Amino acid sequence: MSKEISLQQTIGKGYAEFWRFRGRYRVVKGGRGSKKSVTSALWHIYHMMRMPLANMLVIRKTFNTHKDSTWAQLKWAANRLGVSHLWQFKKSPLEAVYKPTGQKILFRGLDDPMSITSITVDTGYLCWVWVEEAYQILNEDDFDKVDMSIRGELPEGYFKQLTLTFNPWNEKHWLKRRFFDAENPNTLALTTTYKCNEFLGDDDRALFEWMREQKPKRHRVEGEGNWGIAEGAIYENWREEEFDWLQIAKLPGYKAIFGLDFGYTNDPSAFVAALVNKSLKKLYIFDEHYEHAMKNNEIAEMIKRKGYAKERIIADSSEPKSIDEIRGYGIHRIRPADKGPDSVNTGIQYLQQYEIIVHKFRCPNVSMELSSYVWDQDKSGRFLNRPIDDFNHALDALRYAMEQIRKPSGVSFD
Known part of the structure; x- marks a missing residue:
């Protein structure tokens, strides 16, 4: 034919x-x-x-x-x-x-x-x-x-x-x-x-x-289809690896944490799940969701589908209405992040203390952001003490999730 x-x-x-x-x-x-x-x-x-x-x-x-x-x-x-x-x-x-x-x-x-x-x-x-x-x-x-x-x-x-x-x-x-x-x-x-x-x-x-x-x-x-520039990477101590997160969760000292960053048309909503050991300064990121144009009911359904509906989830506090709606859809333990002054840099500095291992097959967008998230530069090319406002959706979700580790008394789950 x-x-x-x-x-x-x-x-x-x-x-x-x-x-x-x-x-x-x-x-x-x-x-x-x-x-x-x-x-x-x-x-x-x-x-x-x-x-x-x-x-x-x-x-x-x-x-x-x-x-x-x-x-x-x-x-x-x-x-x-x-x-x-x-x-x-x-x-x-x-x-x-x-x-x-x-x-x-x-x-x-x-x-x-x-x-x-x-x-x-x-x-x-x-x-x-x-x-x-x-x-x-x-x-x-x-x-x-x-x-x-x-x-x-x-x-x-x-x-x-x-x-x-x-x-x-x-x-x-x-x-x-x-x-x-x-x-x-x-x-x-x-x-x-x-x-x-x-x-x-x-x-x-x-x-x-x-x-x-x-x-x-x-x-x-x-x-433009040009190569992204990786100079000034914010997180350098990270790698991809295939690991059994269920077995790691059984090890002493590990705690599961979950974070959510809201987006819609221009930016994705990003959800991150990780296991963290505070004493070993080790962080295993084992699950993610990364999608544009998600409504709040769809975010809630995604969390339920993944089996995390009963977990403590720390979300972007700039959208209290979205948090209330998602809670109304059955995600009862979702709470706003306690951002505070200079919370971005403070959260970054805390995460930089950790060895970050990203699941090789389950979290491609986390890997993409880790390899693309850089410090901002002035017109002369000098790096500034602030990150670019991009490639940070999953990483913002991770910062929110880490609040309960960095300052456990600062977050209430009542």
């Missing part, structure tokens, strides 16, 4: 080189709304239908994030190309099957490495990998294991390719050194922005203008 499409009408401008490239690595860093993910989805659906022996693997750091992101985007792409009747998108197991040939799109997470190294396909060959949100992969060795899974000879006309899409939050990330700093004819490294997206509305463009004026460091990444 063949189907003609107009590249410009379907995806617009800015991706012609991406569409034609056949080298092993196709790496796209870009801002929000730059079409990088939807274009990747369209490319893979289209080319699988053109090449009846090709199969595809889609990778994210955590498997359970596929259904609402890559799986949904590929399903949308099939609809966009007018071929959804030829595809079966299955939820259990999570996969997509091209009905005429039996070719498959498989979905895996790095939280189950054995599921990647043992992949086999029934029809044809495993040719292509799409790594979405590649920035979340902080360990280059994890990517190398995926890279090595694409091996073996292919029939004439077929080729192996790994496509990586991500927002470039931190210039110290291995992705920059490996794909953008070193010239390699087998690599296409692109930067795309919302400006090449003709399908955005005026309200979308207004949001980027607001970001440019109000949050220039975030606009540098999400608006």
